[in-house]
Amino acid sequence: MFRISTLYLIIIISVFSDFFASRTAISKSILQHDADGVKIRATVTVSKNGFGNFSRINDAVAMAPNNSNGDEGFFHIKIMEGEYEEYIKIDQNKRYLMMSGAGINRTIITGNHSYEDGWGIDVSATFIASGSHFICKHLTIRNTAGPTKGQALALMCSGDLSVFYNCSIEGYQDTLWVRSGKQFYRECDVYGTIDFIFGNAVVVLQKCNLYARRPSKGNGNEITAQGLKTNYVPPVKCSSRSATGTNPKDQSGIVIQGCAIKPTHDLARSNYTVKTYLGRPWKNYSRTIIMQTYIDGFIEPAGWDKSSGEALKTYHIISATIASNFTVSSFIDGDSWIPQTKVPYIGGLVP
Numbered sequence: 001m002f003r004i005s006t007l008y009l010i011i012i013i014s015v016f017s018d019f020f021a022s023r024t025a026i027s028k029s030i031l032q033h034d035a036d037g038v039k040i041r042a043t044v045t046v047s048k049n050g051f052g053n054f055s056r057i058n059d060a061v062a063m064a065p066n067n068s069n070g071d072e073g074f075f076h077i078k079i080m081e082g083e084y085e086e087y088i089k090i091d092q093n094k095r096y097l098m099m100s101g102a103g104i105n106r107t108i109i110t111g112n113h114s115y116e117d118g119w120g121i122d123v124s125a126t127f128i129a130s131g132s133h134f135i136c137k138h139l140t141i142r143n144t145a146g147p148t149k150g151q152a153l154a155l156m157c158s159g160d161l162s163v164f165y166n167c168s169i170e171g172y173q174d175t176l177w178v179r180s181g182k183q184f185y186r187e188c189d190v191y192g193t194i195d196f197i198f199g200n201a202v203v204v205l206q207k208c209n210l211y212a213r214r215p216s217k218g219n220g221n222e223i224t225a226q227g228l229k230t231n232y233v234p235p236v237k238c239s240s241r242s243a244t245g246t247n248p249k250d251q252s253g254i255v256i257q258g259c260a261i262k263p264t265h266d267l268a269r270s271n272y273t274v275k276t277y278l279g280r281p282w283k284n285y286s287r288t289i290i291m292q293t294y295i296d297g298f299i300e301p302a303g304w305d306k307s308s309g310e311a312l313k314t315y316h317i318i319s320a321t322i323a324s325n326f327t328v329s330s331f332i333d334g335d336s337w338i339p340q341t342k343v344p345y346i347g348g349l350v351p
Contacts, residue, residue: 036342038074038340038342039072040073041068041073041074043076043077043078044063044077044078046060046077046078047079047080048080057077057099057109058089061089061090061094064094066094068096069095070095070096074097074098074133075096076098076099078100079101080102080107081107083108084107084109084110086111087111087113087125087126087127087128088129089130090134090159092132095131096133097131097134098135099134099135100138101138101139101140102139103138103139103166104138104139104166104168105140109126109139109140109142110142110143111126111143112144113143113145113152114145114149115149115152116148116149117149121174122156124152127155128155129156129158129159130158130159132162132181133160133162134162134163135341136163136164136165137163137165137343138165138167140168140169141167143171143172146172147173147215149172149173150173152172152174153171153175153176153177154170154176155176156177156179157178157179157181158181158201160181161181161182162181162183162184163343164186166186166187166188167185168188168189168190168191169189169191170190171191172193172194172196172215173194174192174195175190175192175196177199178201178203179199180199180200180201182203182333182337183203184204184334184338184345185203185206186344187207187208188208190205192212193212193214193221194219194220195225195280196222197254198224198226199226199252199282200227200252201254202331203253203254203255203332205254205257206328208256208260209260210262211262211263212261212262212267213267214266214267214269215274220277221274221277222279223276224278224279224288225280225281225286226279226288227252227283227284227286228252228285228287229284252287253289255289255327255331256291257291257292257293257328258346260293261293261294262294268298272298275300276299277302277305278295278303278304279304279305280304280305289323292349303315324349327347327348328345328346328347329347334347335347
């Protein structure tokens with residue numbers, strides 16, 4: 001990724017009738033609910049063994065209604081156990097879509113596109129989710145390009161009001177691009193090396209495990225790389241809705257709450273010869289908040305890395321009062337949209 005500055009702020013705290021008449025037999029459940037209580041308009045099944053409605057995930061996505069307003073509920077794609085070598089693309093017109101698997105490491109979506117093999121950052125992702133009100137749960141999204149292939153995304157999400165629950169997102173450099181919109185990740189595992197959680201979304205990761213992996217020879221790790229385009233003061237007096245300081249138009253930030261930051265076994269075996277940092281700035285400015293999170297001892301004592309030039313100490317330790325601006329309820333207004341997904345969350349500070 002191209003980075004142009006070293007100044008950054010870090011805060012630490014310890015379907016329609018013709019559709020249903022199609023030749024594909026679809027399990028109707030109009031205005032019904034799945035086992036988790038989510039309002040469902042229809043359910044289709046994807047299975048590699050031929051017993052589902054589809055054998056490819058993208059075919060199921062294509063059959064989802066366009067531009068849904070959610071009144072009839074979510075279109076549910078149930079993916080059976082197996083490994084699916086596909087590059088999933090959920091366009092902006094595919095709204096109110098829910099995708100569920102059989103569990104982490106049981107339903108696996110995998111690809112291997114990378115920068116070194118000619119795939120740009122916008123198209124290297126195994127999974128691209130651009131539609132709003134997207135729910136994804138109980139599956140693994142993986143990019144197997146490896147540590148020497150440069151940028152190789154597992155997931156790029158720009159869908160506003162998206163939720164990922166009990167998912168494993170696995171890659172090396174740039175694993176998870178939280179590109180834009182409000183997003184929530186709960187009880188997910190994220191694996192990577194360089195800048196493996198990055199972007200400009202307004203996002204909270206809660207009760208997740210963040211695993212740093214061993215990078216290619218001569219490189220280190222950065223957990224996060226967040227970027228803001230404009231300057232702002234530390235958000236000590238910002239409202240709970242904006243949390244933006246002097247620039248109310250740029251609300252982006254990465255919040256890591258109640259999580260655990262750990263090394264994988266291969267990194268741990270390096271005997272701390274690989275330097276791993278909590279993050280670095282992606283653009284002119286940056287906002288990353290790590291609060292109520294376990295940080296293993298493999299993290300460099302300095303905590304934060306620079307992108308280029310002279311590093312500036314612009315991180316802050318804040319009080320619980322200020323930290324409350326960066327909770328699920330305040331920072332991403334979670335109380336207004338997460339409940340319909342039936343994904344658990346803590347609105348305030350972790351007890």
